Amino acid sequence: MNELELIQQLRAGDEGAFKSLVANYQDLVYNTALGIVQNSEDAEDVAQEVFIQVYRSIDQFKGDARLSTWIYRITTTKALDHIRSRKRKKRFAFITSLFGPNDELVHEPVDFQHPGVALDRKEQAALLFRMIEQLPENQKVAFTLHKTEELSYQEIADVMQLSVSAVESLLFRARQNLRKLLEKYYQQNNPQDK
């Protein structure tokens, strides 16, 4: 079944077509979401939201971009929404912890280990993901799509609806910011290096 046929069947409400869509794109959606939200449970949650959104709004898909580009776009939007919602909950948890019986913060973040990273790079990758979390949203999305999904500049530009030069600039600034964050990290953690 080609992409056009799949879209037509999805528009007709064919359940088999939807199942096929999920089977074809679930790894793409899950991996992209995982790279952004950095938590396996949250990534699955986002993946489900993405497919529900696709099911609901397939009629709005104009076909001017590839289906995968449209799905990437929905995934990054949902993943960023999820992070914002998580931050709101964290702030609320912080406020409630001030009045609670114990002073512990709920949802204390732990280092994220991506399952696709080679064993000898796990520690460095965990540190990089911690720094990626501190990047502005658009830099985070561009960098994650480039690294975890190995998308080209053109593909990232299509997903983010930007020009290729804007993506180049985003990735350049993302690298610069990550370098500064890592320099700061190593200065704080290895004071003798100053």
Added chain:
Amino acid sequence: MSIDSNNNSRIDAVLNSLDGMQRAKAPDFLYTRLQGRMEREFDQGGPIGRWLTRPVLALTIAAIILIANATTVLKMWRQNTASAINTESGQVVAAEYPAGGVYPVYNENSLEP
């Protein structure tokens, strides 16, 4: 090797640590769980339906209705009290200045010599 170049090489290694990584596989039975969620969401009228049936929202709406009712009752009670006072003062005025009666203050005849 100097400290700076040592740091730079460490930073480069971290920045390149995601190169060649494998794509993470979606968890098993994702479609089954997705189906369950879709059935639940569509039964409840979607996220808006779920939001509307949240206890916090229901309690807030109930509180707003109660406050609106209490305010209306209070306003009505105040209006009744005000109209009672008006009636009462009207009666006093009517008793002092009866219609068609002679007002001693303005009885010009009594002032004549």
